[in-house]
Amino acid sequence: MIELNINGRTHAIDADPNTPLLYVLRDHLALSGAKFGCGLGQCGACTVMVDGQATFSCLTPISVLPGRRIKTVEGLGTIEQPGPLQRAFIDEQAVQCGYCIAGMIMRAQALLEKNPSPSEAEIRRHLMPNLCRCGTHLRILRAVRRAAEQMRVAAAHEAKPSDS
Amino acid sequence: MNVRMILAGSMLLGVLASGGSVDRPLVAAVPASPESALFDAALVAKGAELAAVGNCRSCHTQPGGAPFAGGLPLATPFGTIHSTNITPDPDTGIGRWTGEDFLRAMHDGVDRAGRHLYPAFPYDHFTRVTALDVAAIYAFIMTREPVRAEIPANRLRFPAGFRPAIAVWKALYFEPGVYRPDPTKSAAWNRGAYLVDGLAHCGACHTPRNALGAENKRQDLGGGEVERWHASSLIETSPAPVPWSADALYDYLRRGHEQRHGIAAGPMAPVVHNLSGAAEDDVRAIAVYIASRMQRPESAPAGAADAVVAAAKEREAGAGSGATSGNAASAVDGATVFAGACAACHGAGPTSRSPAPVALGLTTSLNAPDPRNAIHITLEGLWPEPGEKGALMPGFAAELTDGQVIALVDYLRARFTDRPAWTDVPQRVSEVRQGMQSEP
Numbered sequence: 381m382i383e384l385n386i387n388g389r390t391h392a393i394d395a396d397p398n399t400p401l402l403y404v405l406r407d408h409l410a411l412s413g414a415k416f417g418c419g420l421g422q423c424g425a426c427t428v429m430v431d432g433q434a435t436f437s438c439l440t441p442i443s444v445l446p447g448r449r450i451k452t453v454e455g456l457g458t459i460e461q462p463g464p465l466q467r468a469f470i471d472e473q474a475v476q477c478g479y480c481i482a483g484m485i486m487r488a489q490a491l492l493e494k495n496p497s498p499s500e501a502e503i504r505r506h507l508m509p510n511l512c513r514c515g516t517h518l519r520i521l522r523a524v525r526r527a528a529e530q531m532r533v534a535a536a537h538e539a540k541p542s543d544s
Numbered sequence: 545m546n547v548r549m550i551l552a553g554s555m556l557l558g559v560l561a562s563g564g565s566v567d568r569p570l571v572a573a574v575p576a577s578p579e580s581a582l583f584d585a586a587l588v589a590k591g592a593e594l595a596a597v598g599n600c601r602s603c604h605t606q607p608g609g610a611p612f613a614g615g616l617p618l619a620t621p622f623g624t625i626h627s628t629n630i631t632p633d634p635d636t637g638i639g640r641w642t643g644e645d646f647l648r649a650m651h652d653g654v655d656r657a658g659r660h661l662y663p664a665f666p667y668d669h670f671t672r673v674t675a676l677d678v679a680a681i682y683a684f685i686m687t688r689e690p691v692r693a694e695i696p697a698n699r700l701r702f703p704a705g706f707r708p709a710i711a712v713w714k715a716l717y718f719e720p721g722v723y724r725p726d727p728t729k730s731a732a733w734n735r736g737a738y739l740v741d742g743l744a745h746c747g748a749c750h751t752p753r754n755a756l757g758a759e760n761k762r763q764d765l766g767g768g769e770v771e772r773w774h775a776s777s778l779i780e781t782s783p784a785p786v787p788w789s790a791d792a793l794y795d796y797l798r799r800g801h802e803q804r805h806g807i808a809a810g811p812m813a814p815v816v817h818n819l820s821g822a823a824e825d826d827v828r829a830i831a832v833y834i835a836s837r838m839q840r841p842e843s844a845p846a847g848a849a850d851a852v853v854a855a856a857k858e859r860e861a862g863a864g865s866g867a868t869s870g871n872a873a874s875a876v877d878g879a880t881v882f883a884g885a886c887a888a889c890h891g892a893g894p895t896s897r898s899p900a901p902v903a904l905g906l907t908t909s910l911n912a913p914d915p916r917n918a919i920h921i922t923l924e925g926l927w928p929e930p931g932e933k934g935a936l937m938p939g940f941a942a943e944l945t946d947g948q949v950i951a952l953v954d955y956l957r958a959r960f961t962d963r964p965a966w967t968d969v970p971q972r973v974s975e976v977r978q979g980m981q982s983e984p
Contacts, residue, residue, distance in 0.1 A: 398884040420888055421938035433942035440943045441884020443877075501608065508930065509938065 382442050386411070387455030397443030401435075402426045404442055405452060413453035413482040417511075424510030427483035428452045434490040434509075453482040456489060464534070465489055468527035469520075476514035484510050488524045496532055500525075583683040591684025594677055596821035597830075598670075598743045600685075602814040603627045613637070613691040618664050619771070621757060623700035625662055633690035646682045647675060651720060653710075660710035662698075663718070663757065671720045672742035717758035732825075736833025739826055740765075746834075749775040749811065765837060767913070772979050773810040774916045776908050780840045783911040785856070785961075786849045788838050793831035798824075800934060804853060806907040807935045809926055810917065817932065856905030859960055863891045863904075878955025881948050885940060901935060905960035915966040918953055919976045941980060949973050 381392045384401075386409065393404055400419075405411040405428070417425030419438050426438040429451040457463030462470065465485045475481050484507065491498055491506045498506070503524050512520060595601070604627045606615045614629035632639040638646070638656070645656045653667035654660055661667065673681075703709040723738040740746045749770040751759040759768075767777035776782060786792075786804045796802035800816040808816040819827055863882060883891075889900045904910055909917035923941040928934025944952065950969050957966055966972075 397880055400884060422936055430942055435942045436938055439885050439888065439938065439940075441880065443880050443884060444944055444948050505930075508927075 382446060384442060384445055384450060385448065386450045387452060393442060395442060398441050400438050401428065401440045401442055401445060401450070402437040405437060411452050411454050414486075415479050415482060417479070417483075422511075423480070424483045424487060425480050427486045427510060429486055429490050432490060432493055434487040436509075451486070451489075453485055456485065464531050465492070465523070465527040468523040468530065472519050472523040472526060474516055474519035474523040476512075476516050480510060480512045480514075481520075484512065484520055488527070492524075492528055492531060496528060496535065498528065583687050587680050587683045588687050591680035591682070593821065593823040593826065594681050594743060595684050596818045597739055597823075597826055598681065598745070599815050599818050600630070600681075601818060602811075603664075604630050610689070610691040610693065612685065612688055613693040615693060615695050617696075620664060622704035623698065625664055625698040625700065626695045627664075628695055629691065629693045630685055631688050631691040631693075632686045633692050636692050636694050637690060638685070639690055643679060643682050646685075647678050650678050650681075653714065653718065660707050660714065662710060663713065666745040666748045668718055668759070669742050669745035669748065671718075672723045672738065674722070677743065713756060713758070716756070730832070732829045732832045733836060735826065736829035736831070739830050740833055744830060746778065750778050765834075769916075770811045772916060772976065773812075773920060774912050774914050775811075776912060778834050779837050782838045782908075783913065783963075784838075784908055785852050785906055785911055787840065787844060788835055790828070790831045790835040793835055794828055797827050797831060801901060803902055804849070804906050806902050806909065807926060809909075809921055813934075817929070853903065853906065856903040856960070859905050860891060860903050863887060863959055878951040878953075879959075881944065881952045882955055882959075885943065885952075889937070900937075904956065910956055911961050911963060915953055915957070915969050915972050916976065918956060919949065919969070919973055922949055922953060923973075923976055923980065941977070946970070946973050946977065 381394055382397060384391050384393055384404070386405070391409060393408055395404055395408065402414055402416060405414055406416075414428050414437050415425040416438060417423035421436040421439045424436070426436055427434050428437045429435060429449075430440065430445065431448050453466075457466050465488055469475060469481060469485060474484075487507055487510050488503075491503065495502065500521075503521060507520070507524070601611055603616055603618065604612045604614050606613070609615060610631070612629070612631045614627045616627045617624050618627060629637040631637040634640050641649075641656050648654055649656075649661060649665075650667060650670040650673060652671070653663065653665065670678075698705065723742060725734040726737070729737075747759050747765055747768075750765045750768050751761070752763050752766060752768045754760055760766075765778040766781060768775045776784075782788065784805055788805065792802050792804060796805060796808065797816055797819050799820075800813065801807040863886075890904055909921060912918070921937065921939075922944075923939050925939030926935050926937040928936060940949070950973055953969050953973070954965060957963065
């Protein structure tokens with residue numbers, strides 16, 4: 381058994397240590413947000429976060445993950461209460477077929493957790509590993525900018541009571 | 545008549561002889577702010593090709609910055625210096641420089657005001673570039689878009705920050721001179737030797753340096769370091785399992801990869817990117833010369849290279865098979881990491897979907913005397929410049945802990961090469977990690 385901490389919960393996984401995290405998420409835990417695109421770390425559809433950093437789950441064997449914090453798109457919000465990035469992707473209608481979007485959102489989440497006010501160049505450079513074949517890149521960029529703005533506003537709002 | 549007058553005169557003659565129309569005064573009459581129209585188009589084109597060989601753009605351009613506008617910080621053991629703006633902007637660039645000023649900088653390592661230049665500008669090599677070639681580069685540089693860009697002040701430790709100290713360094717290590725052809729060798733070999741030792745300044749990275757930062761000429765091209773990468777030996781001590789041929793080197797230098805040796809990465813990536821704009825004959829000449837420097841005294845039997853390649857492919861076929869299987873917990877074991885993270889591309893087994901272009905056992909990085917390049921590529925991956933073609937490998941800095949990287953790198957060395965284990969992997973992993981954090 382390998383214990384994995386995913387979205388704050390511990391799961392005991394009965395699988396070969398070589399198994400890619402992606403397979404465990406989708407096949408063992410029914411967390412099917414992350415997608416299998418290429419299996420080679422070339423497209424980003426499988427992106428999740430490990431210890432706050434964007435990671436290709438198709439190339440990450442579960443053997444390297446005990447003791448690390450894994451976050452998937454399911455950990456950002458629910459259908460009723462989407463997280464800021466999910467909300468922004470909906471508001472900007474940044475999805476066409478949607479296959480790449482969970483990966484896009486998770487890579488953007490990793491950026492915004494580290495850098496709440498990224499420049500346009502920083503957003504573009506950071507999202508470079510993720511591909512969208514429908515071509516909604518410009519809407520994806522708008523959604524990331526919108527989410528960054530909303531997260532800054534929310535953070536300022538939260539910070540206020542403690543300031544006074 | 546002093547040397548400078550001879551040089552200036554021969555430069556002018558060279559410029560005229562190279563196709564500049566005679567009725568236009570060229571370098572000798574450059575005014576305070578030269579006009580592009582003064583330069584002959586053929587000379588500018590030749591200068592562009594030569595500047596590509598000289599890799600000028602790599603140091604004189606910041607990431608995302610205007611070409612040749614300088615400002616790139618260069619970390620040296622003596623502190624940080626910033627490359628200069630060599631666009632023809634009159635105030636912040638070299639727009640007021642005459643051809644003679646430019647030649648003097650290249651040949652003698654002094655700026656227009658006569659101050660000594662730091663040898664990070666490799667005039668110890670450029671001194672061997674002919675005045676004719678310097679004139680072409682000058683024509684190319686002076687016809688670029690002028691960019692107004694002030695360069696940040698250098699941050700150097702005493703006494704390196706004191707420019708007269710450079711005079712001492714030059715007295716010790718700087719040998720001005722011209723390239724002397726070897727009449728027993730071919731024209732291509734001589735052209736290659738001239739470029740490698742001069743304009744291409746290969747030794748700036750590929751020759752080890754002494755404590756004062758000067759190249760150790762007794763180990764010319766014997767392997768050095770640059771930006772925390774190992775720069776391979778380009779002589780008979782080259783670690784390449786398949787000896788390099790001139791054709792293989794040409795492919796590598798021209799395309800950035802070669803299937804029996806590897807992919808240009810790290811500081812070599814921009815070099816080959818620039819060389820794609822160099823004259824084909826010049827790249828061939830460099831390949832001919834370096835291949836001859838790498839030649840080992842004993843000649844390999846026919847078919848030896850094919851046998852090495854076959855053996856490397858065989859090792860790849862079963863790689864990762866020693867991995868912990870079943871439900872054993874998370875022992876840090878290189879074979880297991882390899883099976884899960886690498887084998888999809890680098891194994892020939894059932895999980896492999898897209899064989900990587902170069903068998904791991906053939907790569908220079910895994911056969912090198914130190915593990916830095918293998919660690920860099922493992923952590924950072926290979927990313928072509930946006931919009932450029934190139935091999936793409938994801939880095940594993942986020943996925944793998946230091947312990948896992950160490951286990952993996954040790955496994956790669958043992959599994960894919962016959963060379964002794966590296967002894968300094970843990971220290972090198974933390975150095976490379978620190979370097980990644982300090983970079984933007």
